[in-house]
Amino acid sequence: MSKYECxxxxxxxxxxxxxCEHHVHLEGTLGPDLLFPLAAxxxxxxxxxFPKDVESLNKRYSEFTDLQDFLNFYYIGMSVLIQEQxxxxxxxxxxxxxxxxxxxxxxxxxxxxxxxxxGVSIDVVVRGFERAAQQAxxxxxxxxxxxxxxxxxxPPKDGLATIESARPYYKAGTIHGLGLDSAEKPFPxxxxxxxxxxxxxxxxxxxxxxxxxxxxxxxxxxNSLDLLNVTxxxxxxxxxxxxxxxxxxxxNQTLLSLCPLSNVKLQVVKDVSELPIQKWLxxxxxxxxxxxxxxxxxxxxxxxxxxxxxxxxFDLKTWCKIAANGVNGSWISDARKKELL
Ligand code: ES4
Ligand code: ZN
Numbered sequence: 001m002s003k004y005e006c007x008x009x010x011x012x013x014x015x016x017x018x019x020c021e022h023h024v025h026l027e028g029t030l031g032p033d034l035l036f037p038l039a040a041x042x043x044x045x046x047x048x049x050f051p052k053d054v055e056s057l058n059k060r061y062s063e064f065t066d067l068q069d070f071l072n073f074y075y076i077g078m079s080v081l082i083q084e085q086x087x088x089x090x091x092x093x094x095x096x097x098x099x100x101x102x103x104x105x106x107x108x109x110x111x112x113x114x115x116x117x118x119g120v121s122i123d124v125v126v127r128g129f130e131r132a133a134q135q136a137x138x139x140x141x142x143x144x145x146x147x148x149x150x151x152x153x154x155p156p157k158d159g160l161a162t163i164e165s166a167r168p169y170y171k172a173g174t175i176h177g178l179g180l181d182s183a184e185k186p187f188p189x190x191x192x193x194x195x196x197x198x199x200x201x202x203x204x205x206x207x208x209x210x211x212x213x214x215x216x217x218x219x220x221x222x223n224s225l226d227l228l229n230v231t232x233x234x235x236x237x238x239x240x241x242x243x244x245x246x247x248x249x250x251x252n253q254t255l256l257s258l259c260p261l262s263n264v265k266l267q268v269v270k271d272v273s274e275l276p277i278q279k280w281l282x283x284x285x286x287x288x289x290x291x292x293x294x295x296x297x298x299x300x301x302x303x304x305x306x307x308x309x310x311x312x313x314f315d316l317k318t319w320c321k322i323a324a325n326g327v328n329g330s331w332i333s334d335a336r337k338k339e340l341l
Contacts, residue, residue, distance in 0.1 A: 014305045017319060018340045020105040020326040021098065021290050021301050022209075023234050023257035025149075025181070026087075026129060027078040027111055028293025029094040032057040038080040050076060061296050067215055067266050068183055070296060077296075078114050087128025094294075095136035095144075101302035104340055105330055106136070107145040109179055113154055113162055122165050130174050145331050147177035147209065150195055152187035159195040170203045176331060177207035179234065180224075184216045189223040196228040207331040209234055209257075214268060218242035225254070232329065235259060237268055239285070240276035250284040255329030259292035260307055261299045273311040281318070286325035 030038075032054040039046055051057040064070045081087060091108070098106060110129055112122045126146070133144040148166055150159040169175040178199045180192055189210060199206055210228055212220040214235035221239050224230050225248070236256035239245050249256070260272045269275055280287050289308055294300045299307070308314075314322070327340045 010309055011302075011306060013316065014309060014319070015102040015302055017102065017305075017323040018327060019101070019103050019301060019305070019323060020107070020288060020330045020340070021103055022107045022232070022255065022288050022326070022330065023109070023259055023290035023292055024094070024098075024106065024301075025074075025109045025111065025293050026091050026094060027081070027114065028074065028297075029097075029295050030077050030081070030090055031295030032061075034090065034093070034295075035077055035080055038086055042080060042082040042086070044080045044082070046079075047076060062265075062298070064265050064296075065267060070266055070293070071182060074293065074296065075114060078111070079118060081115065081125075082120060084124045084128040084131075087125055088132045091129045091132030092135060095132060095140060095142060097294075097300055099136070099140040099142060101300050103142060103301055105143045105145075105327075105332060105336075106133075107147055107177065107331060108133075109147050109149045109181065111149050111151060111181065112166070113151045113158060116162070116165075122162070122169075126166075126169055126174060143332055143336055145176040145207070146174065147179045147207070148175050149179035149181045150192060151182040152180055152192065153183045156191050156195055159192060160198060163195060163198050167202070170199070170206060175206075177209060180210040180228070181234070182211075184211060184214055184220065188216070189220060190227050193227050196230075200229060207231065211235055213238035214263075214266075218245050221245060232257065235263075235268075236287075237263060237275065240279050243283075246279070246283040246285055250286075253286055253329070255325070256280065256285060256287040257290050258287045259290045259297075260304050262292035262297045265297040271311070272307050277308065277312055286329055287322070288326035288329060289322070 051060050112125055115125050136142045208230045209232035210224045210230045211234040212224040218238050218241045221233055232255045234257045263269050289304050291301045291304055327337050
């Protein structure tokens, strides 16, 4: 069989694998094709330096130099989201796309502070996303979890206020997790100890995760585990630099939510082949493969799986093990896990 046929065959196999996504920012599914119409619909004035059309914006998206360069565009992008319907439309478009990729379970991040600071209430945001998630469960058979992230470039006090405003949604089970994102290096995990403690104390069943080791060193991961009590690490790329940490992640079966295409676009690595995926497999560190901000990084979940296969060429058994690790690391009932495995 030629290499092309082999890859073609693998695409079908990877699509059929029971995939779970643990790392996708709903605001990161907002592409130029939706951004400009929403800006017009909501009368949002984009900054004068912002690219003026889909083509030039896509071109700029292909030139990100690092995380902060991307984030500057990401926060302008989300400024076009105003009405509950905008949040619904955005999330629904993501769920339908992910369903076409063969996704069965989606744990989705959102950044309420990026909306509240513009005068859009958390209720508008959560209602729109929740409605789309319910429709995805009903019409697409995708199980869903909504994870609220705190922006680490904002004061931890602001994070505490955000947690307060989200209390009804944690209580009702509408929001299932707490995460931490945005610029990593200048804002280490210890700043958010109190925020994580507040959620842990009131809602012990809520899942805790944090972005760590994307640009920060392995100590950002260790400190997220020690100080924030997270049970999952988003990215975690730089864990490879600390063998004791790798052993700890393996022992506790702490899931890393990898985002291969994101890591290339934000120049964390030059190529997906540089990711220490074999090392994680050798140490028994579980990981899932995810899209992060698919509209900005040029690929959804299946594109990420295909890129990993193109670079690593894993056998079917290894792929099944990777998928099973994703199911087992999901914040779902044992009954749902059984359905997926
Ligand atoms: C993000 Cl790739 C990444 N890293 C940190 N924060 C983020 N927010 C959205 N995408
Ligand atoms: Zn992310």
